[in-house]
Amino acid sequence: MANGIFITGTDTGVGKTIVAAILAYSFKRQYIDFGYIKPMESGIPDDDYLARRSDAARVKKAGALSESFAEIVPYTFPEPLAPLLAARRSGMEITGDKLINTIRNLIHPQRRTIIEGAGGLLAPLCEDFLVLDLIKELEFPALVVSRTALGSINHTLLTLDRLRREDIPILGVIANHTTQAPDVAEKTFIKQLTEFDPVTIMGELPYNPDLQTDSPDWEQLATHIDIKTLLRQSQTTAAPQ
Ligand SMILES: Nc1ncnc2c1ncn2[C@@H]1O[C@H](COP(=O)(O)OP(=O)(O)OP(=O)(O)O)[C@@H](O)[C@H]1O
Ligand SMILES: [Mg+2]
Numbered sequence: 001m002a003n004g005i006f007i008t009g010t011d012t013g014v015g016k017t018i019v020a021a022i023l024a025y026s027f028k029r030q031y032i033d034f035g036y037i038k039p040m041e042s043g044i045p046d047d048d049y050l051a052r053r054s055d056a057a058r059v060k061k062a063g064a065l066s067e068s069f070a071e072i073v074p075y076t077f078p079e080p081l082a083p084l085l086a087a088r089r090s091g092m093e094i095t096g097d098k099l100i101n102t103i104r105n106l107i108h109p110q111r112r113t114i115i116e117g118a119g120g121l122l123a124p125l126c127e128d129f130l131v132l133d134l135i136k137e138l139e140f141p142a143l144v145v146s147r148t149a150l151g152s153i154n155h156t157l158l159t160l161d162r163l164r165r166e167d168i169p170i171l172g173v174i175a176n177h178t179t180q181a182p183d184v185a186e187k188t189f190i191k192q193l194t195e196f197d198p199v200t201i202m203g204e205l206p207y208n209p210d211l212q213t214d215s216p217d218w219e220q221l222a223t224h225i226d227i228k229t230l231l232r233q234s235q236t237t238a239a240p241q
Contacts, residue, residue: 024063043080
């Protein structure tokens with residue numbers, strides 16, 4: 001098992017990058033040697049957007065990473081579409097094998113690596129190749145970021161069920177409140193989820209308007225995630241390299 005954390009989620013826009021940025025900030029503060037890889041990112045029209053507004057930029061800044069953007073996000077596509085469709089429409093052909101090799105070359109085995117998927121667990125990355133296949137190939141344990149709005153119990157249970165069926169170790173769920181005024185479904189999300197699934201809840205992020213700005217208070221946001229347990233769990237699921 002690899003030395004790292006694969007951040008997946010129940011959907012696109014659920015907060016995977018926010019969680020990656022919080023972890024990156026915390027690891028940096030704890031002098032933990034780590035890297036972050038976003039294998040494929042769509043919706044990157046130019047270098048300026050990549051450097052200022054991409055997932056890669058957000059996590060690079062939060063974790064003060066010295067790697068170049070090419071080392072963090074090897075494949076970018078201009079259109080905001082699932083990677084396979086975005087690649088096809090930009091005339092690129094990337095096979096699953098090529099993607100795996102690229103990512104393996106970017107991983108430093110002695111370091112902890114945070115990898116962020118694209119969209120949800122079954123989002124298509126390459127021909128015949130989903131996010132799920134990348135997690136399996138890399139042998140990373142998965143951290144699931146879930147929205148808490150109505151419908152999220154279903155999405156989260158489906159995601160956890162599929163991870164277990166594929167024997168992918170699950171580090172836990174982070175419940176992320178992405179709307180300002182939580183309704184009863186959102187307030188009871190964790191209670192309902194844990195009634196049906198024994199998964200560990202690694203954190204619950206409140207809605208935070210600060211996240212729309214360039215410099216959120218990562219320190220404060222980190223208090224909502226059990227980073228100590230996450231680190232311990234990701235170490236115990238990682239066999240010696
Ligand atoms: N707890 C929160 N409070 C307020 N806004 C949030 C919160 N979590 C996420 N957001 C906002 O929602 C948007 C989507 O979050 P994020 O980029 O982390 O999603 P993602 O899962 O990484 O999406 P993708 O699949 O595109 O990589 C961002 O603008 C982010 O600032
Ligand atoms: Mg993201």
